Amino acid sequence: MSDPNGGILLVEDDRVDVMTVQRALKRRAITIPLHVARTATEALALLRGEGEVQFPSRPELILLDLNLPRMSGIEFLKALRADPALRDLRVIVLTSSNEPNDRAAAFRYEAEDYIVKPHSFEQFTTAIQTVIDDLFSLTAE
Amino acid sequence: MTWLLSRWRLGRQAEAPATLWSYTPIFLVALLGVLASWLVSARIGELEHQRRFASxxxxxxxxxxxxxxxxxxxxxxxxxxxxxxxxxxxxxxxxxxxxxxxxxxxxxxxxxxxxxxxxxxxxxxxxxxxxxxxxxxxxxxxxxxxxxxxxxxxxxxxxxxxxxxxxxxxxxxxxxxxxxxxxxxxxxxxxxxxxxxxxxxxxxxxxxxxxxxxxxxxxxxxxxxxxxGLEAPGETDLxxxxxxxxxxxxxxxxxxxxxxxxxxxxxxxxxxxxxxxxxxxxxxxxxxxxxxxxxxxxxxxxxxxxxxxxxxxxxxxxxxxxxxxxxxxxxVPGAFSAEGWGGSLVLVGGLAFTFLTCIYFFALIGRDRQVRRLVAERTLELSHTNEALNKEIADRRRAEEALQYLNITLEQRVERRTAESERRARDLEQFAYVASHDLKAPLRGIANLSEWLKEDLQERLTPETQEQLDLLRDRVARMNALIEGLLAYSRIGRAAGSLETVDVGQLVREVVDSLDPPPDFQVEIAPDLPTLHTDRLHLSQVFANLITNAIRHHDREAGLVRIAGRAEGERWVFSVEDDGPGIPPEFRHKIFLMFQTLAVKDYGVNTGIGLALVKKLVEEHGGTIHIEDADLRQDGRRGSRFVFSWPRQEQAAEDGADQITTQQEASR
CATH class of the missing domain: 3.30.450.350 (CHASE domain)
Known part of the structure; x- marks a missing residue:
């Protein structure tokens, strides 16, 4: 069901955080393609094939930051779930916010998980690893 | 009163016909008097006439x-x-x-x-x-x-x-x-x-x-x-x-x-x-x-x-x-009528009597009307007085209402002020919370970047630059700790924790476990600690901070921390004492202030937020906290004893309050 070539779409505006994810994947030698959208609108355009860069296929997973400029992560989730073509995409929230409201909103729009970005890189790497492991263990079956 | 007033008004309305009616007796008396006078005088006239005729x-x-x-x-x-x-x-x-x-x-x-x-x-x-x-x-x-x-x-x-x-x-x-x-x-x-x-x-x-x-x-x-002798022949033919x-x-x-x-x-x-x-x-x-x-x-x-x-x-x-x-x-005309005065006398007398009677009645009715008018006037005066009284009552009532309104306004003002101050406090907490998150994100970036620098440039770093990178990371860690502290502080009262039955002895043991004190440190937990119905997280934060404080600021490698409690009315009074250096009395009032620490700044992650957090938590639960000298030391110096009170039984604060699930400090 899942196509590894679909890769992961990371929606993140902070370049260091993008680097953190890339580095974590690299540290664990994970080769799954990582696509990055810097804003929620860009991500939506990409997913709908409206952007300049053509997306090869539907992403396996979306890693979503909540604190995004203009369109927030929660708004993106809402739009995603309202779109019939995109509503079944898997989303994991990866954010620095530990706000209960954010957490509740994320789960309301069917996020699979809610990960507060760990402070240390080590812990971050571990968290990413876990996500990837979960993804493939599920897809393997 | 109202009845009299209505009677008076009714009287006023019916005055015109009443006036006419009230004079009816006079007309009647006049009519009867005139009639009777006339009849009697006629009869007397007739009698006189008869008498005159007789004479x-x-x-x-x-x-x-x-x-x-x-x-x-x-x-x-x-x-x-x-x-x-x-x-x-x-x-x-x-x-x-x-x-x-x-x-x-x-x-x-x-x-x-x-x-x-x-x-x-x-x-x-x-x-x-x-x-x-x-x-x-x-x-x-x-x-x-x-x-x-x-x-x-x-x-x-x-x-x-x-x-x-x-x-x-x-x-x-x-x-x-x-x-x-x-x-x-x-x-x-x-x-x-x-x-x-x-x-x-x-x-x-x-x-x-x-x-x-x-x-x-x-x-x-x-x-x-x-x-x-006179006989004569020629007269026989007579x-x-x-x-x-x-x-x-x-x-x-x-x-x-x-x-x-x-x-x-x-x-x-x-x-x-x-x-x-x-x-x-x-x-x-x-x-x-x-x-x-x-x-x-x-x-x-x-x-x-x-x-x-x-x-x-x-x-x-x-x-x-x-x-x-x-x-x-x-x-002869007038000859037998000279005495005919009786009838006229009676007529005149009767008419005079009638006239006088009418005048009497008139006066009587006049007096009656006067009395009525007087009554009406008095009634009117009374009603005026009554109105004035009513007006005064109304005025007083208005004044009372105004006073009440003022009171209400005052209450509302107080409420508004209270609400405002509450809102401000909330805003401040919200601000602290949001700011902390926004501060944490770049800090995390710095931490990661410095780590990657160290990794990537491992062979090329001099020992000096190596140490500088470490110092950078320390400062970042301290900054992070400060922010975490602020977060924790602001979270108190912002989201009430859930109430549950808490075995305090068990809770303290878990806290001590998580703190992982140095091996030479001895933590004594009194066996008679109670079971309370309270916010587990807050209580554990208080104990964790106090115990951390005792360990962190100890002046020796080996130390003793003793935790005890006793019931006092509706509350329990807990104490956390140590055999550390103690706190001079002149500093005791400062240690509960934010960012106040008695130690040097570069000592670890001592943020100066811990005790402020403890004080706020205790006060949030209606308790007090103070410092006493402890007497655990053998060398004659005194350690510190933090004594705080905690409610035995707490009522749930607000329904549907948000719950804080994970807490960084507690899990650490």
Whole structure:
């Protein structure tokens, strides 16, 4: 069901955080393609094939930051779930916010998980690893 | 009050008809009074009238009697004269004069007394001649209208007036033949036939000089002895029973002045105001008025032609010889009404009484109305007072309401202020929270970047730059700890934790485990710690911070931390004491302040937030916290003992409050 070539779409505006994810994947030698959208609108355009860069296929997973400029992560989730073509995409929230409201909103729009970005890189790497492991263990079956 | 007011208004509305009605008794009294007065006065008038009529009738009757008597007397005079002739077969002129003189002297009403002898046709010449011896130009004459006379034609029998007295004024009568006039002749025949005196019809008018008068004829018959000697052969043809009869010698005649006669008769009575009309009862019921006696009380007013009606009349009859005269008496106007004051008096009195009664009633009603008006005025005043009172009450109520409103406003203001301050506190917490998150993101980037630098440049770093990178990372870590502390601090009260049953001993053991104290550190936990119903997370944060504080600031490698608790009323008082360096009293008030630390800045992750957090947590749960000297040390110095109180049983704060699940510090 899942196509590894679909890769992961990371929606993140902070370049260091993008680097953190890339580095974590690299540290664990994970080769799954990582696509990055810097804003929620860009991500939506990409997913709908409206952007300049053509997306090869539907992403396996979306890693979503909540604190995004203009369109927030929660708004993106809402739009995603309202779109019939995109509503079944898997989303994991990866954010620095530990706000209960954010957490509740994320789960309301069917996020699979809610990960507060760990402070240390080590812990971050571990968290990413876990996500990837979960993804493939599920897809393997 | 309201009732009276309404009554008054009602009274006002019904005033006009009420006024009319209230005067009804007056009208009634006036009507009845006038009616009664009129009736009584009419009745009295009637009675008076009857009384007056009675007295009038009496007076009239008296006059009738007097008149009758006078008539009888007058007739009696003539009768006496006749008797005089009866008694003497021969009467001389002189004898006659002497006989009647006293009578004439007494009775002025006698116009004349006469003697008319019977003279036959045959005797006429001799008779006349004989008389002429005394009275030179005597002859038997007939009267002519206008006072003239002529020699009487021959008749079978003549009755010339031979004697007449009083003489001087009646001289013209001498020689007048009584038989000349048919009516007189008829009377004479009647007298002879009846052998009694007869009365002639009254003649003349009152307004004529001679006045009304009447004559009385008394036949005088021859005595038997006289007749024997006088028998004569030529007289047998004379009819018996008439004046031609031989027996008749003549007639004694009396002529009376009627007016004088009546006046003379009535002179015996006082003037009483009765007029008397004398009527003859003519043949066939035909009446003729021949004399009117005007009352001496009339003072010259005429009768009966005047305008005043005759109130009443009294009729009576007088028999004069064979005639009957009707006397109609009428009161002189005013004569019998002078006493008629009773009715008028009663009328006037009754009207006056009625008038006075009406005035009395009027005054009574006026007073009644005045009283009513007074009552109405008083009622009005009362109602005004009442209104004023009501107004005052209303004013007071308004003032009260205003006061209440002020109170409410004050309360609302207080509420608003409270709400505002709460909102501000919330805003501040929100700010701290958001700011912390936003601060943490770049910090994490710095931490990662420095780590990657160290990794990537591992071989090329000098020991100096290596140490600098470490210092950088330390500062980042400290910054992170500060932010975490701020976060934790701001989270208190922002989201109430869930209440659950907490075994405090168990909780402290878990906290100590998670803190992983240095191996030489001994943590004593009192066995009698309670089980509370409270916010587990907050309580564990308090213990964790206090224990961390005790370990972190200890001045030796090996230390002792003792945790105990005791019940005190509704609360439990817990203590965390150590055998550390202690806190000088002059700093004790500062250590609960934010970012205040007594140690140097670069010592680890000592943020200065911990104790501030503890104080806020304790106070959030209604407790207090203070520091005491502990006595665990053997070297005579004192350690510190943090004593705080915590509620035994807590009520859930707000339903649906957000829950904080994970907490970085607790999991660490």
């Amino acid at each position: 009038f009738s009496e007076a009239a009757r008296d006059r009738l009697l007097v008149v009758q008597r006078e008539m009888d007397y007058a007739l009696g005079l003539v009768q006496d004269l006749g008797g005089f002739f009866d008694a003497a077969s021969r009467v001389t002129r002189r004898q006659f004069r002497e006989f009647v003189a006293p009578t004439l002297k007494r009775n002025r009403a006698i116009q004349s007394l006469q003697w008319a002898p019977r003279v036959t046709r045959e005797e006429r010449r001799d008779f006349a001649a004989k008389v002429r011896l005394g009275i030179p130009r005597f002859q038997i004459q007939d009267p002519l209208p206008g006072g003239d006379r002529r020699p009487a034609p021959d008749r079978p029998v003549h009755f010339p007036i031979l004697f007449v007295q009083p003489y001087p004024e009646n001289t013209p009568l001498l020689g007048l033949d009584l038989a000349a006039e048919p009516q007189v002749l008829e009377l004479l025949n009647l007298a002879v036939e009846r052998r009694t005196l007869v009365v002639g019809e009254p003649e003349g008018q009152d307004d004529k000089p001679e006045g009304s008068h009447f004559a009385v004829y008394r036949p005088v018959f021859s005595r038997v002895e006289d007749l024997e 009819e018996p029973g008439s004046i031609e009869e031989r027996e008749v010698r003549g007639f004694a005649v009396g002529v009376f002045r009627f007016g004088s006669l009546i006046d003379q008769a009535l002179a015996s009575l006082g003037p009483s105001g009765v007029d008397i009309a004398f009527w003859t009862a003519g043949e066939g019921g035909e009446r003729r008025l021949f004399h009117v006696h005007r009352s001496r009380a009339r003072d010259g007013a005429d009768w009966p032609g005047d305008s005043q009606p005759i109130a009443a009349t009294y009729e009576g009859q007088v028999r004069v010889g064979d005639q009957t005269w009707t006397l109609v008496c009428a009161p």
